Amino acid sequence: MRRISFDTQPIGAAVVGTGRWTLSEATPSRVTIEAGAEVELIIENQPAKLQLTLERDARLRVVHVITEAGVHSSLGVNLRENAECRVAQVITAATESGVEVSLAGSGASFELGGVFLLSGDQRCGVRVDVRHDVSDCRSRTLYKGVASGSARGEFSGIVYVAPDAQRTDSEQLSRNITMADAHIATRPQLEIYADDVRCSHGATVGQLDDQAVLYMRQRGLSLEMAKRLQIEGFVSDVVLHAPIAECCETLVEILHEKLQSL
Protein backbone atom coordinates (compact mmCIF):
# COMPACT_ATOMS: atom_id res chain seq x y z
CA MET A 1 0.00 0.00 0.00
CA ARG A 2 1.19 3.51 -0.81
CA ARG A 3 2.76 5.35 2.10
CA ILE A 4 1.14 8.58 3.04
CA SER A 5 3.38 11.20 4.57
CA PHE A 6 2.93 14.80 5.54
CA ASP A 7 5.13 17.87 5.49
CA THR A 8 6.41 18.87 8.88
CA GLN A 9 3.48 21.16 9.32
CA PRO A 10 1.41 19.88 12.20
CA ILE A 11 -1.11 22.66 11.95
CA GLY A 12 -3.90 22.91 9.49
CA ALA A 13 -5.68 20.30 7.46
CA ALA A 14 -4.85 17.78 4.80
CA VAL A 15 -6.70 15.59 2.33
CA VAL A 16 -5.48 12.09 1.65
CA GLY A 17 -6.27 9.34 -0.83
CA THR A 18 -5.70 5.62 -0.61
CA GLY A 19 -2.64 4.54 1.36
CA ARG A 20 -1.20 3.75 4.73
CA TRP A 21 0.18 6.15 7.21
CA THR A 22 1.87 5.95 10.57
CA LEU A 23 0.98 8.79 12.85
CA SER A 24 3.85 11.12 13.62
CA GLU A 25 4.36 14.62 14.94
CA ALA A 26 4.08 15.90 11.39
CA THR A 27 0.50 14.74 10.99
CA PRO A 28 -1.90 17.67 10.84
CA SER A 29 -4.67 17.69 13.38
CA ARG A 30 -7.40 17.52 10.77
CA VAL A 31 -7.33 14.96 7.99
CA THR A 32 -9.97 14.28 5.38
CA ILE A 33 -10.07 10.97 3.59
CA GLU A 34 -11.22 11.33 0.01
CA ALA A 35 -14.41 9.77 -1.23
CA GLY A 36 -13.89 6.08 -1.99
CA ALA A 37 -10.32 6.05 -0.67
CA GLU A 38 -9.02 3.23 1.51
CA VAL A 39 -6.70 4.27 4.27
CA GLU A 40 -4.85 2.41 6.99
CA LEU A 41 -3.62 4.33 9.98
CA ILE A 42 -1.22 3.04 12.59
CA ILE A 43 -0.81 4.95 15.82
CA GLU A 44 1.85 3.68 18.14
CA ASN A 45 2.60 5.58 21.32
CA GLN A 46 2.02 8.88 19.61
CA PRO A 47 0.01 11.44 21.52
CA ALA A 48 -2.82 12.14 19.14
CA LYS A 49 -5.34 14.86 18.87
CA LEU A 50 -6.74 13.96 15.56
CA GLN A 51 -9.95 14.80 13.77
CA LEU A 52 -10.69 12.56 10.81
CA THR A 53 -13.40 12.98 8.22
CA LEU A 54 -14.34 10.11 5.96
CA GLU A 55 -15.97 11.26 2.76
CA ARG A 56 -18.62 9.08 1.19
CA ASP A 57 -17.60 5.44 0.60
CA ALA A 58 -14.20 6.02 2.20
CA ARG A 59 -12.77 3.23 4.32
CA LEU A 60 -10.47 3.69 7.27
CA ARG A 61 -8.77 0.99 9.32
CA VAL A 62 -6.97 2.04 12.47
CA VAL A 63 -4.68 0.16 14.82
CA HIS A 64 -3.96 2.19 17.91
CA VAL A 65 -1.42 1.01 20.45
CA ILE A 66 -0.46 2.61 23.74
CA THR A 67 2.26 0.84 25.67
CA GLU A 68 3.95 3.88 27.19
CA ALA A 69 2.60 5.79 30.14
CA GLY A 70 1.29 9.28 29.73
CA VAL A 71 0.55 9.10 26.02
CA HIS A 72 -2.93 10.56 25.90
CA SER A 73 -5.02 10.58 22.81
CA SER A 74 -8.25 11.79 21.42
CA LEU A 75 -9.53 10.61 18.13
CA GLY A 76 -12.51 12.08 16.34
CA VAL A 77 -14.09 10.32 13.40
CA ASN A 78 -16.76 11.83 11.23
CA LEU A 79 -18.36 9.48 8.72
CA ARG A 80 -20.23 10.54 5.60
CA GLU A 81 -22.53 8.37 3.50
CA ASN A 82 -21.58 4.69 3.38
CA ALA A 83 -18.18 5.39 4.89
CA GLU A 84 -16.74 2.66 7.04
CA CYS A 85 -14.28 2.84 9.90
CA ARG A 86 -12.82 0.00 11.93
CA VAL A 87 -10.55 0.55 14.91
CA ALA A 88 -8.56 -1.74 17.18
CA GLN A 89 -7.16 -0.17 20.30
CA VAL A 90 -4.71 -1.89 22.63
CA ILE A 91 -3.63 -0.19 25.83
CA THR A 92 -1.15 -1.57 28.33
CA ALA A 93 -0.10 1.66 30.04
CA ALA A 94 -1.51 4.46 32.15
CA THR A 95 -3.37 6.76 29.81
CA GLU A 96 -6.51 8.67 29.00
CA SER A 97 -8.01 7.83 25.67
CA GLY A 98 -11.07 9.21 23.96
CA VAL A 99 -12.79 8.24 20.74
CA GLU A 100 -15.58 10.39 19.40
CA VAL A 101 -17.54 9.16 16.46
CA SER A 102 -20.20 10.90 14.47
CA LEU A 103 -22.16 8.83 11.98
CA ALA A 104 -23.31 11.69 9.79
CA GLY A 105 -24.12 10.01 6.49
CA SER A 106 -26.67 7.30 5.86
CA GLY A 107 -25.23 3.80 5.59
CA ALA A 108 -22.07 4.65 7.51
CA SER A 109 -20.59 2.05 9.78
CA PHE A 110 -18.19 2.14 12.73
CA GLU A 111 -16.55 -0.72 14.61
CA LEU A 112 -14.24 -0.56 17.60
CA GLY A 113 -12.53 -3.43 19.37
CA GLY A 114 -10.50 -2.41 22.37
CA VAL A 115 -8.46 -3.89 25.19
CA PHE A 116 -6.84 -2.39 28.20
CA LEU A 117 -4.56 -4.53 30.31
CA LEU A 118 -3.37 -2.92 33.52
CA SER A 119 -1.07 -4.00 36.29
CA GLY A 120 0.59 -2.55 39.37
CA ASP A 121 -0.86 0.85 40.18
CA GLN A 122 -1.66 1.88 36.61
CA ARG A 123 -4.64 4.11 35.96
CA CYS A 124 -6.43 4.16 32.66
CA GLY A 125 -9.56 5.83 31.40
CA VAL A 126 -11.24 5.07 28.11
CA ARG A 127 -14.12 7.03 26.68
CA VAL A 128 -16.05 6.09 23.57
CA ASP A 129 -18.82 8.36 22.28
CA VAL A 130 -20.79 7.25 19.28
CA ARG A 131 -23.36 9.59 17.80
CA HIS A 132 -25.89 8.30 15.33
CA ASP A 133 -26.96 11.59 13.75
CA VAL A 134 -28.72 10.19 10.68
CA SER A 135 -30.69 7.08 9.78
CA ASP A 136 -29.47 3.64 8.71
CA CYS A 137 -26.05 3.58 10.33
CA ARG A 138 -24.39 0.80 12.22
CA SER A 139 -21.99 0.84 15.16
CA ARG A 140 -20.26 -1.84 17.22
CA THR A 141 -18.13 -1.33 20.27
CA LEU A 142 -16.54 -4.18 22.18
CA TYR A 143 -14.15 -3.11 24.89
CA LYS A 144 -12.41 -5.54 27.19
CA GLY A 145 -10.63 -4.48 30.35
CA VAL A 146 -8.33 -6.45 32.61
CA ALA A 147 -6.80 -5.05 35.78
CA SER A 148 -4.54 -6.68 38.33
CA GLY A 149 -2.60 -5.49 41.35
CA SER A 150 -4.08 -2.22 42.53
CA ALA A 151 -4.74 -0.87 39.04
CA ARG A 152 -7.80 1.22 38.23
CA GLY A 153 -9.57 1.13 34.92
CA GLU A 154 -12.56 3.03 33.68
CA PHE A 155 -14.67 2.62 30.61
CA SER A 156 -17.36 5.06 29.72
CA GLY A 157 -19.29 4.67 26.54
CA ILE A 158 -22.15 6.68 25.19
CA VAL A 159 -24.32 5.79 22.28
CA TYR A 160 -26.49 8.70 21.23
CA VAL A 161 -29.25 8.18 18.69
CA ALA A 162 -30.74 11.39 17.27
CA PRO A 163 -34.50 11.69 16.70
CA ASP A 164 -34.07 11.27 12.95
CA ALA A 165 -31.66 8.37 13.17
CA GLN A 166 -34.21 5.67 12.40
CA ARG A 167 -33.12 2.10 11.76
CA THR A 168 -29.97 2.61 13.77
CA ASP A 169 -28.23 -0.65 14.51
CA SER A 170 -25.92 -0.33 17.48
CA GLU A 171 -24.23 -2.56 20.00
CA GLN A 172 -21.96 -1.60 22.82
CA LEU A 173 -20.39 -4.09 25.15
CA SER A 174 -17.92 -3.57 27.96
CA ARG A 175 -16.53 -6.74 29.53
CA ASN A 176 -14.02 -6.69 32.33
CA ILE A 177 -12.00 -8.92 34.60
CA THR A 178 -10.44 -7.73 37.81
CA MET A 179 -7.90 -9.46 40.02
CA ALA A 180 -6.48 -8.84 43.47
CA ASP A 181 -7.28 -5.29 44.63
CA ALA A 182 -7.80 -3.90 41.17
CA HIS A 183 -10.98 -2.12 40.26
CA ILE A 184 -12.74 -1.39 36.99
CA ALA A 185 -15.66 0.96 36.64
CA THR A 186 -17.78 0.68 33.55
CA ARG A 187 -20.44 3.11 32.50
CA PRO A 188 -22.23 2.28 29.30
CA GLN A 189 -24.96 4.73 28.40
CA LEU A 190 -27.65 4.77 25.79
CA GLU A 191 -29.48 7.91 24.79
CA ILE A 192 -32.11 7.10 22.22
CA TYR A 193 -34.47 9.61 20.68
CA ALA A 194 -35.61 7.61 17.65
CA ASP A 195 -38.19 4.83 17.90
CA ASP A 196 -37.31 2.39 15.14
CA VAL A 197 -33.88 1.25 16.30
CA ARG A 198 -31.99 -1.86 17.26
CA CYS A 199 -29.67 -0.93 20.10
CA SER A 200 -28.14 -3.06 22.77
CA HIS A 201 -25.60 -2.43 25.42
CA GLY A 202 -24.09 -4.41 28.21
CA ALA A 203 -21.40 -4.31 30.81
CA THR A 204 -19.87 -6.95 33.02
CA VAL A 205 -17.15 -6.92 35.62
CA GLY A 206 -16.09 -10.34 36.83
CA GLN A 207 -13.22 -12.39 38.11
CA LEU A 208 -11.20 -15.14 36.56
CA ASP A 209 -13.08 -18.39 36.28
CA ASP A 210 -11.78 -20.62 39.09
CA GLN A 211 -13.10 -23.72 37.40
CA ALA A 212 -11.11 -22.97 34.27
CA VAL A 213 -7.99 -22.31 36.31
CA LEU A 214 -8.48 -25.62 38.10
CA TYR A 215 -9.01 -27.40 34.79
CA MET A 216 -5.81 -26.01 33.30
CA ARG A 217 -3.79 -26.81 36.40
CA GLN A 218 -5.11 -30.36 36.30
CA ARG A 219 -3.52 -30.59 32.87
CA GLY A 220 -0.17 -29.43 34.25
CA LEU A 221 -0.16 -25.66 33.85
CA SER A 222 1.00 -23.64 36.84
CA LEU A 223 -1.42 -21.33 38.56
CA GLU A 224 0.23 -18.30 36.96
CA MET A 225 0.21 -19.84 33.49
CA ALA A 226 -3.42 -20.80 33.85
CA LYS A 227 -4.43 -17.28 34.82
CA ARG A 228 -2.44 -15.71 32.02
CA LEU A 229 -3.78 -18.09 29.44
CA GLN A 230 -7.31 -17.38 30.51
CA ILE A 231 -6.79 -13.64 30.17
CA GLU A 232 -5.08 -14.09 26.85
CA GLY A 233 -8.11 -16.04 25.70
CA PHE A 234 -10.45 -13.40 27.07
CA VAL A 235 -8.88 -10.60 25.02
CA SER A 236 -7.87 -12.66 22.01
CA ASP A 237 -10.91 -11.99 19.84
CA VAL A 238 -10.22 -8.27 19.86
CA VAL A 239 -6.67 -8.60 18.59
CA LEU A 240 -7.34 -11.46 16.21
CA HIS A 241 -9.99 -9.37 14.49
CA ALA A 242 -7.85 -6.26 14.29
CA PRO A 243 -8.66 -4.46 11.04
CA ILE A 244 -5.09 -4.43 9.72
CA ALA A 245 -4.23 -8.10 9.46
CA GLU A 246 -0.47 -7.55 9.47
CA CYS A 247 -0.70 -5.95 12.91
CA CYS A 248 -2.39 -8.91 14.57
CA GLU A 249 0.80 -10.73 15.42
CA THR A 250 2.39 -7.63 16.95
CA LEU A 251 -0.72 -7.01 19.02
CA VAL A 252 -0.69 -10.58 20.27
CA GLU A 253 2.97 -10.12 21.27
CA ILE A 254 2.27 -6.87 23.07
CA LEU A 255 -0.44 -8.50 25.11
CA HIS A 256 1.61 -11.61 25.72
CA GLU A 257 4.48 -9.56 27.03
CA LYS A 258 2.23 -7.47 29.23
CA LEU A 259 0.67 -10.61 30.66
CA GLN A 260 4.02 -11.69 32.04
CA SER A 261 3.90 -8.71 34.38
CA LEU A 262 0.44 -9.39 35.75
Add this chain to the structure above:
Amino acid sequence: MLKVENLHASVGDKEILRGINLEVKAGEVHAIMGPNGSGKSTLASVLAGNEKFTVTAGSVEYMGEDLMTLSIEERSRKGLFLGFQYPVEIPGVTMANFMKLAVNEHRKAKGLAPLTAAEYLRLMREKSAIVELDSKLTARSVNEGFSGGEKKKNEIFQMAMLDPKLAILDETDSGLDIDALRIVATGVTRLKREDNATVVITHYQRLLDYIVPDYVHVLYKGRIIYTGDKSLALKLEKEGYDWLINDYKEE
Protein backbone atom coordinates in the same frame (compact mmCIF):
# COMPACT_ATOMS: atom_id res chain seq x y z
CA MET B 1 0.52 -47.00 42.58
CA LEU B 2 -2.24 -45.42 44.67
CA LYS B 3 -3.00 -46.18 48.28
CA VAL B 4 -5.81 -44.30 49.97
CA GLU B 5 -6.22 -44.89 53.69
CA ASN B 6 -9.05 -43.68 55.87
CA LEU B 7 -9.46 -40.53 53.79
CA HIS B 8 -11.76 -37.90 55.21
CA ALA B 9 -12.53 -34.67 53.38
CA SER B 10 -14.91 -31.79 53.91
CA VAL B 11 -16.12 -28.69 52.23
CA GLY B 12 -16.80 -25.99 54.81
CA ASP B 13 -18.01 -27.89 57.84
CA LYS B 14 -19.73 -30.54 55.75
CA GLU B 15 -17.91 -33.86 55.74
CA ILE B 16 -18.26 -35.59 52.38
CA LEU B 17 -15.64 -38.31 52.41
CA ARG B 18 -15.84 -40.29 55.59
CA GLY B 19 -13.07 -42.82 55.58
CA ILE B 20 -12.16 -44.04 52.11
CA ASN B 21 -9.83 -47.00 51.67
CA LEU B 22 -8.71 -47.88 48.18
CA GLU B 23 -5.67 -49.45 46.66
CA VAL B 24 -4.94 -49.33 42.94
CA LYS B 25 -2.01 -51.19 41.44
CA ALA B 26 -0.37 -50.72 38.07
CA GLY B 27 -2.19 -52.57 35.30
CA GLU B 28 -5.53 -52.52 37.12
CA VAL B 29 -8.88 -51.05 36.23
CA HIS B 30 -11.20 -50.03 39.03
CA ALA B 31 -14.78 -48.93 38.68
CA ILE B 32 -16.45 -46.75 41.28
CA MET B 33 -20.21 -46.72 41.33
CA GLY B 34 -22.73 -45.36 43.77
CA PRO B 35 -25.87 -43.26 43.98
CA ASN B 36 -25.91 -39.54 43.16
CA GLY B 37 -24.33 -37.41 45.82
CA SER B 38 -22.41 -40.25 47.42
CA GLY B 39 -19.05 -38.52 46.99
CA LYS B 40 -17.56 -40.01 43.82
CA SER B 41 -16.66 -36.71 42.20
CA THR B 42 -15.42 -35.42 45.52
CA LEU B 43 -13.04 -38.35 45.82
CA ALA B 44 -11.78 -37.67 42.31
CA SER B 45 -11.38 -33.95 43.09
CA VAL B 46 -9.52 -34.59 46.32
CA LEU B 47 -7.15 -36.98 44.59
CA ALA B 48 -6.56 -34.39 41.86
CA GLY B 49 -5.81 -31.78 44.49
CA ASN B 50 -8.81 -29.46 44.27
CA GLU B 51 -8.23 -26.97 47.07
CA LYS B 52 -11.94 -26.46 47.62
CA PHE B 53 -11.91 -29.59 49.75
CA THR B 54 -10.07 -29.92 53.03
CA VAL B 55 -8.57 -33.26 53.91
CA THR B 56 -9.25 -33.72 57.60
CA ALA B 57 -7.82 -37.20 58.14
CA GLY B 58 -6.19 -40.10 56.39
CA SER B 59 -3.41 -40.43 53.87
CA VAL B 60 -2.87 -40.96 50.15
CA GLU B 61 0.28 -42.45 48.77
CA TYR B 62 0.89 -42.13 45.04
CA MET B 63 3.93 -43.71 43.39
CA GLY B 64 5.63 -43.84 46.73
CA GLU B 65 4.99 -40.18 47.54
CA ASP B 66 2.60 -38.40 49.87
CA LEU B 67 0.11 -37.12 47.31
CA MET B 68 -1.40 -34.56 49.64
CA THR B 69 1.79 -32.48 49.74
CA LEU B 70 1.72 -31.92 45.98
CA SER B 71 -0.07 -29.11 44.15
CA ILE B 72 -2.68 -29.84 41.48
CA GLU B 73 -0.22 -29.22 38.67
CA GLU B 74 2.54 -31.28 40.28
CA ARG B 75 0.17 -34.22 40.54
CA SER B 76 -0.71 -33.80 36.88
CA ARG B 77 2.92 -33.67 35.83
CA LYS B 78 3.57 -36.81 37.85
CA GLY B 79 1.03 -38.61 35.75
CA LEU B 80 -2.28 -38.20 37.53
CA PHE B 81 -5.07 -37.36 35.12
CA LEU B 82 -8.64 -36.44 35.96
CA GLY B 83 -11.31 -36.62 33.27
CA PHE B 84 -13.86 -34.08 34.48
CA GLN B 85 -17.51 -34.94 34.87
CA TYR B 86 -18.18 -31.42 33.60
CA PRO B 87 -15.33 -30.29 31.32
CA VAL B 88 -14.79 -26.55 31.54
CA GLU B 89 -15.02 -24.09 28.67
CA ILE B 90 -12.15 -21.66 28.18
CA PRO B 91 -13.16 -18.98 25.69
CA GLY B 92 -10.49 -17.74 23.33
CA VAL B 93 -7.97 -20.45 24.18
CA THR B 94 -7.61 -23.00 21.43
CA MET B 95 -7.44 -26.67 22.29
CA ALA B 96 -4.20 -26.98 20.29
CA ASN B 97 -2.53 -24.13 22.13
CA PHE B 98 -3.72 -25.32 25.53
CA MET B 99 -2.49 -28.87 24.98
CA LYS B 100 0.84 -27.65 23.66
CA LEU B 101 1.46 -25.80 26.91
CA ALA B 102 0.30 -28.79 28.93
CA VAL B 103 2.40 -31.33 27.04
CA ASN B 104 5.46 -29.12 27.31
CA GLU B 105 4.96 -28.56 31.04
CA HIS B 106 4.86 -32.33 31.44
CA ARG B 107 8.01 -32.66 29.38
CA LYS B 108 9.76 -29.94 31.34
CA ALA B 109 8.99 -31.77 34.58
CA LYS B 110 10.67 -34.83 33.08
CA GLY B 111 13.68 -32.81 31.98
CA LEU B 112 12.76 -33.07 28.29
CA ALA B 113 12.93 -30.29 25.71
CA PRO B 114 9.67 -28.85 24.39
CA LEU B 115 8.30 -30.49 21.26
CA THR B 116 8.94 -28.78 17.96
CA ALA B 117 5.93 -27.55 16.06
CA ALA B 118 6.11 -30.49 13.68
CA GLU B 119 6.49 -33.06 16.45
CA TYR B 120 3.56 -31.54 18.26
CA LEU B 121 1.32 -31.64 15.21
CA ARG B 122 2.21 -35.27 14.65
CA LEU B 123 1.43 -36.12 18.27
CA MET B 124 -1.87 -34.32 18.06
CA ARG B 125 -2.86 -36.10 14.87
CA GLU B 126 -1.93 -39.48 16.26
CA LYS B 127 -3.78 -38.98 19.54
CA SER B 128 -6.91 -37.41 18.12
CA ALA B 129 -7.29 -40.50 15.94
CA ILE B 130 -7.61 -42.64 19.09
CA VAL B 131 -10.95 -41.04 19.91
CA GLU B 132 -11.86 -40.13 16.34
CA LEU B 133 -11.82 -36.49 17.39
CA ASP B 134 -12.63 -34.15 14.54
CA SER B 135 -9.39 -32.29 13.85
CA LYS B 136 -11.36 -29.06 13.53
CA LEU B 137 -12.12 -29.25 17.25
CA THR B 138 -8.48 -28.75 18.16
CA ALA B 139 -8.54 -25.39 16.39
CA ARG B 140 -11.51 -24.27 18.46
CA SER B 141 -11.64 -22.82 21.95
CA VAL B 142 -11.36 -25.41 24.71
CA ASN B 143 -14.76 -27.10 25.07
CA GLU B 144 -16.57 -23.97 23.95
CA GLY B 145 -19.66 -24.94 22.01
CA PHE B 146 -18.60 -28.60 22.02
CA SER B 147 -21.49 -31.03 22.21
CA GLY B 148 -21.71 -33.16 25.33
CA GLY B 149 -20.19 -36.10 23.48
CA GLU B 150 -17.41 -34.00 21.97
CA LYS B 151 -16.47 -32.73 25.42
CA LYS B 152 -16.11 -36.27 26.72
CA LYS B 153 -14.10 -37.39 23.69
CA ASN B 154 -11.96 -34.34 24.20
CA GLU B 155 -11.18 -35.47 27.75
CA ILE B 156 -9.90 -38.79 26.45
CA PHE B 157 -7.96 -37.00 23.73
CA GLN B 158 -6.21 -34.97 26.43
CA MET B 159 -5.60 -38.12 28.40
CA ALA B 160 -3.98 -39.64 25.33
CA MET B 161 -1.83 -36.54 24.83
CA LEU B 162 -0.57 -36.58 28.42
CA ASP B 163 -0.14 -40.35 28.70
CA PRO B 164 -0.92 -40.56 32.43
CA LYS B 165 0.09 -43.21 34.94
CA LEU B 166 -3.19 -43.01 36.78
CA ALA B 167 -6.33 -41.81 35.02
CA ILE B 168 -9.48 -41.09 36.98
CA LEU B 169 -12.41 -40.73 34.62
CA ASP B 170 -15.44 -39.14 36.21
CA GLU B 171 -18.55 -40.19 34.30
CA THR B 172 -16.81 -39.94 30.97
CA ASP B 173 -19.57 -42.21 29.65
CA SER B 174 -22.49 -40.01 30.66
CA GLY B 175 -24.35 -38.33 27.85
CA LEU B 176 -22.75 -40.38 25.11
CA ASP B 177 -24.69 -42.05 22.34
CA ILE B 178 -23.95 -45.69 21.56
CA ASP B 179 -21.27 -44.91 18.98
CA ALA B 180 -19.54 -42.27 21.06
CA LEU B 181 -19.57 -44.59 24.05
CA ARG B 182 -17.88 -47.29 22.00
CA ILE B 183 -15.31 -44.82 20.68
CA VAL B 184 -14.52 -43.36 24.09
CA ALA B 185 -14.39 -46.76 25.77
CA THR B 186 -12.22 -48.26 23.04
CA GLY B 187 -9.98 -45.22 23.29
CA VAL B 188 -9.50 -45.80 27.00
CA THR B 189 -8.83 -49.49 26.40
CA ARG B 190 -6.21 -48.68 23.79
CA LEU B 191 -4.42 -46.45 26.27
CA LYS B 192 -4.35 -49.25 28.81
CA ARG B 193 -0.95 -50.74 29.63
CA GLU B 194 0.74 -52.83 32.27
CA ASP B 195 2.35 -49.79 33.85
CA ASN B 196 -0.68 -47.57 34.14
CA ALA B 197 -4.01 -47.77 35.89
CA THR B 198 -7.52 -46.48 35.36
CA VAL B 199 -10.29 -45.60 37.76
CA VAL B 200 -13.64 -45.12 36.07
CA ILE B 201 -16.52 -43.53 37.88
CA THR B 202 -19.75 -44.56 36.26
CA HIS B 203 -23.46 -45.15 36.73
CA TYR B 204 -23.77 -47.61 33.90
CA GLN B 205 -22.67 -51.15 33.53
CA ARG B 206 -22.61 -50.79 29.72
CA LEU B 207 -19.28 -48.92 29.92
CA LEU B 208 -17.83 -51.89 31.75
CA ASP B 209 -18.62 -54.13 28.78
CA TYR B 210 -15.77 -52.34 27.04
CA ILE B 211 -13.54 -51.39 29.93
CA VAL B 212 -13.50 -54.55 31.95
CA PRO B 213 -12.79 -53.69 35.59
CA ASP B 214 -10.79 -55.81 37.97
CA TYR B 215 -12.72 -54.34 40.86
CA VAL B 216 -16.05 -52.63 41.25
CA HIS B 217 -16.50 -50.47 44.34
CA VAL B 218 -19.69 -49.01 45.68
CA LEU B 219 -19.35 -45.62 47.28
CA TYR B 220 -22.12 -44.54 49.58
CA LYS B 221 -22.25 -41.60 51.94
CA GLY B 222 -18.55 -41.00 51.68
CA ARG B 223 -17.42 -44.60 52.20
CA ILE B 224 -16.68 -47.59 50.05
CA ILE B 225 -19.25 -49.97 51.44
CA TYR B 226 -18.77 -52.89 49.09
CA THR B 227 -16.21 -54.18 46.63
CA GLY B 228 -16.73 -56.92 44.09
CA ASP B 229 -15.71 -57.98 40.61
CA LYS B 230 -17.40 -57.02 37.38
CA SER B 231 -20.44 -59.14 38.12
CA LEU B 232 -21.30 -56.63 40.84
CA ALA B 233 -21.99 -54.01 38.21
CA LEU B 234 -24.47 -56.33 36.51
CA LYS B 235 -26.22 -57.04 39.77
CA LEU B 236 -26.44 -53.32 40.58
CA GLU B 237 -27.86 -52.61 37.17
CA LYS B 238 -30.62 -55.18 37.75
CA GLU B 239 -31.34 -54.70 41.42
CA GLY B 240 -30.25 -51.17 42.22
CA TYR B 241 -28.45 -50.19 45.38
CA ASP B 242 -31.16 -50.88 47.93
CA TRP B 243 -29.97 -54.32 48.96
CA LEU B 244 -26.57 -52.82 49.72
CA ILE B 245 -27.35 -49.55 51.34
CA ASN B 246 -30.23 -50.51 53.61
CA ASP B 247 -27.84 -51.16 56.43
CA TYR B 248 -26.37 -47.69 56.10
CA LYS B 249 -29.49 -45.63 55.68
CA GLU B 250 -29.98 -44.93 59.33
CA GLU B 251 -26.61 -43.29 59.80
